Amino acid sequence: MFHRESGYYKTSYASDSALYPLPIARFAVAGFAILFFVVAPLLVSSYYLTILNLVGIAIVGAIGLNILLGLTGQISIGHAAFMSVGAYTAANLATRFDLPFWITLPAGGLMAASIGIIVGFPSVRIKGLYLAISTLAAQFIIDWIIVHTPAISGGFQASIQVPRPTVFGAVLDTQRELYMFILVVVVIAIVVALNIARSRIGRAFIAIRDQDIAAEILGIDVRRYKLMAFAISSFYAGVAGVLYTYYSGVANNEFFPLVVSIDYLAMVIIGGMGSVLGAIFGATFVTLLPIAIDLVMTSVGPYLIEDAGALSGIKSHMRLVVFGGLIMFFLVVEPEGLNRLWLNIRSYFRVWPFSY
Amino acid sequence: MKRILASIAVAGGLAAMTAAHAGEIVIGQMTDRTGPTANVGNPVGDGAQDYIDLINSQGGINGHTIRLVEVDNQYKVPPAVEGYQRFKSEGAVLVGLFGTPITQALTADLAKDKIPGTTPGFGTALAADGEAFPYLFPAAASYWSQAGAAVEYAKQQMGGLKGKKIAYLFYDNPAGREGLPVLRKLAELEGYTLNEFPVPAPGIEMDNQARDIARRFRADFVISHLFGRAPSVQINALKRAGFSLDKVVSFVWGASEADVAAAGGFEAAEGYAGLQFAGVGDDFQVRRDIKAMLKAQGKEVRESMASTVFYNRGLLISALHVEALRHAVAANGGKADVTGTQVRDGFHAIKDFSLGGLLPPLNLGGGDHEGGGWVRVFKVTKTGFEPATEWFKGYRDVVFELIKEESAKMKN
Incomplete structure (x- = not known):
């Protein structure tokens, strides 16, 4: 193979605790950083940047759910509600107190985290399907409270117009500027999540996921860590909600219905539970695939069906069929998700062309 | 060879032109x-x-x-x-x-x-x-204009609003609640009693609200604003509660062929009326x-x-x-x-555009992007929808004043 994994000796604590100990990994990360920070904003057209923006927001949300579902093994069907909490917190702070995004963004996350702790309380006593139902209830309760409290929702339409974020006096309102804004948040989200996973907290989460009684015997305060997982996960959801708010210029509870929670569950499961890369794969897959299918069918469709009206009807329904079919296909090929698929490919090429 | 290249260039140029979509x-x-x-x-x-x-x-x-x-x-x-x-x-x-x-x-x-x-x-x-x-x-x-028009229609049907009781049966989401400010304001102006009956999502169970409307509140008229499957449920629930469908008017998303069919067909839903912003039939x-x-x-x-x-x-x-x-x-x-x-x-520049009667006479100039807020009531008969009114606007002045008030609030 073209790179070597042996012969790198860790001679200091810093090199031992590095996020990427191997040079090839560091080169790859640097390559991706250049690609996304320099090449993409310069070369990619604003239409494709829009798609990247949507993917970026989904990544933040999916990483958050993955910490709860993948690392800690606690299910939540209320993820969209936490996004809603973050969105309205930021919108109220931004419009009533004219606060800048670098305050509203963490504030939205913190508010969602504190609500997340409350919603997470049942997890101390119940798990599995029971917890699923209790978080489902949270989705409806939070939604109802927001809509019926004008002080939060901002009036009869339950939507608050929010000015776009400003950096050093410049308003970020083109897709390119918003792309950079979202990208920075996504990078922070990824780095923090990677480090949580390999810290004491992350290991405690994994211990709870694998066997909570054993974890308790090992001396892990299961209650505290379960609630912490809810808090961190909800914080991410809240931040994703704030990003949505700044991205579209409005906070609206109809952006975050139950089906969005289900979408995020799908992202985590398709991507592969328990890894940050899996969440990224899942978010990208679920967001991009319908668009890709639609674009392909739009370009191929007219050659198959002449009648434009009939085509648009068939196209939409075909998209659902193909989307569902591909999800099933990938999960049958690799039940552990896209991340495992990628790891399989990687470990094959690691020793290529020798099989051992 | 040169000729081939030239023809390719010409073809490419043509393709580029069609790609630019002249005309x-x-x-x-x-x-x-x-x-x-x-x-x-x-x-x-x-x-x-x-x-x-x-x-x-x-x-x-x-x-x-x-x-x-x-x-x-x-x-x-x-x-x-x-x-x-x-x-x-x-x-x-x-x-x-x-x-x-x-x-x-x-x-x-x-x-x-x-x-x-x-x-x-x-x-x-x-x-x-x-x-x-x-x-x-x-x-x-808009929903506000529809609310104004629904009250206007109720007024025509009952010959006055003073002392009457109107029930607002609505889907309990922001869109459903949107009619409320106008209905409340008009209740003050016209002196009718307004009672609000929210229906929680997904709105497929409405017997409680219907009984409440028919027996306890004893409404003289029902204005309903429901979506999806809810309008057809409402038709049956009101009928079961003994409330006459002749005294019901729905907002624009609650009176389509599909709603009537789901409620049991035109014969079953006879008398049910709905506001429309485009002609029916x-x-x-x-x-x-x-x-x-x-x-x-x-x-x-x-x-x-x-x-x-x-x-x-x-x-x-x-x-x-x-x-x-x-x-x-x-x-x-x-x-x-x-x-x-x-x-x-x-x-x-659109002025008095009506597409052969399919639309109300729309004027979109003069700062009113709603075109006046026209609606027309269509009523369910045994054979289909029949117009019950001409195109009309209800309480346009009150509605527009409210719009101006709210958008002024938004600017601050």
């Missing part, structure tokens, strides 16, 4: 064909498409063809944001939006990109204020023209055409688009390369 105007149209409101989205999308086909078959606008780019947004925000950017990259000068959250999410972008968007039946009532929302055209009665010249065109082209008439309430709304959307484009192209010296701002001015 073509692009409209972006959103629909919801597979989401929660697909029952609306499919006929609306078909109607919008068929009308554009009809105009193209008649020679387009000043000889320029119209290309309709349709995106199914599934009533979700991310696909709609992506779809809007796709419209933009395809060069759309005009966008038809579908869905209230989608309208909310794209309002800022439309104003920034100076591309007008139409939102008949969606979005907030405030968008009627053309000064506050220069690029948003609801172009059909088959008896319109434009529908005959479309059928003739489809026949001439050897195509089948779509099933969705039978769903006249929604299909005709699709016709309304495209007819408005085409009419605005006609004015814009005329203002542009007959050339196809109109800008979004010209199309906006084209909307403002």
Whole structure:
């Protein structure tokens, strides 16, 4: 193979605790950083940047759910509600107190985290399907409270117009500027999540996921860590909600219905539970695939069906069929998700062309 | 060899020219064909498409063809944001939006990109204020105008409102609650008692509210604002509670052929009335023209055409688009390369446009982007929908005052 994994000796604590100990990994990360920070904003057209923006927001949300579902093994069907909490917190702070995004963004996350702790309380006593139902209830309760409290929702339409974020006096309102804004948040989200996973907290989460009684015997305060997982996960959801708010210029509870929670569950499961890369794969897959299918069918469709009206009807329904079919296909090929698929490919090429 | 290269170059040049679409105007149209409101989205999308086909078959606008780019947004925000950017990259000068959250999410972008968007039946009532929302055209009665018109209709039916009891039966979401400010205000002005009966989602159980309305509150009239499966449930629940359907009027999303069919057919729902912002039924010249065109082209008439309430709304959307484009192209010296701002001015130039009676006489100039807030009540008879009134507006002054008040609040 073209790179070597042996012969790198860790001679200091810093090199031992590095996020990427191997040079090839560091080169790859640097390559991706250049690609996304320099090449993409310069070369990619604003239409494709829009798609990247949507993917970026989904990544933040999916990483958050993955910490709860993948690392800690606690299910939540209320993820969209936490996004809603973050969105309205930021919108109220931004419009009533004219606060800048670098305050509203963490504030939205913190508010969602504190609500997340409350919603997470049942997890101390119940798990599995029971917890699923209790978080489902949270989705409806939070939604109802927001809509019926004008002080939060901002009036009869339950939507608050929010000015776009400003950096050093410049308003970020083109897709390119918003792309950079979202990208920075996504990078922070990824780095923090990677480090949580390999810290004491992350290991405690994994211990709870694998066997909570054993974890308790090992001396892990299961209650505290379960609630912490809810808090961190909800914080991410809240931040994703704030990003949505700044991205579209409005906070609206109809952006975050139950089906969005289900979408995020799908992202985590398709991507592969328990890894940050899996969440990224899942978010990208679920967001991009319908668009890709639609674009392909739009370009191929007219050659198959002449009648434009009939085509648009068939196209939409075909998209659902193909989307569902591909999800099933990938999960049958690799039940552990896209991340495992990628790891399989990687470990094959690691020793290529020798099989051992 | 040189000749081959030259011909390739010429062919390439031709391809580039067709790619630039000389003499073509692009409209972006959103629909919801597979989401929660697909029952609306499919006929609306078909109607919008068929009308554009009809105009193209008649020679387009000043000889320029119209290309309709349709995106199914599934009533979700991310696909709609992506779809809007796709419209933009395809060069759309005009966008038809579908869905209230989608309208909310794209309002800022439309104003920034100076591309007008139409939102008949969606979005907030405030968008009627053309000064506050220069690029948003609801172009059909908002929920506030519908509330005003419903009260007006109740007044006509009961011969006065003083001391009467009106029940507002609504879906308990922001859209459902939107009628409340107008109804409350009119209750003060007209002296009727208003009682509010929220129906929680998904609205498939309404017997409690119906009994409450019929037996305890003893309402003289019911104004209902429901979506999806709820309107048909409401028809049956009110009947079971012994409330006469003659004393019910629904907002625009609660009275379609599908609702009546789900409630047990026209005979079962006889007397039920609904507000409409586009004409209902088959008896319109434009529908005959479309059928003739489809026949001439050897195509089948779509099933969705039978769903006249929604299909005709699709016709309304495209007819408005085409009419605005006609004015814009005329203002542009007959050339196809109109800008979004010209199309906006084209909307403002729309005057007394009624599409052979399918639409109310719409005027979109003068700062009122709602076009006056016209509605018409259609009543269910044994055989189908029959008009119960002419086109009318209810309490337009009160509604518009409220709009101005709210949008002034928003600016601060």
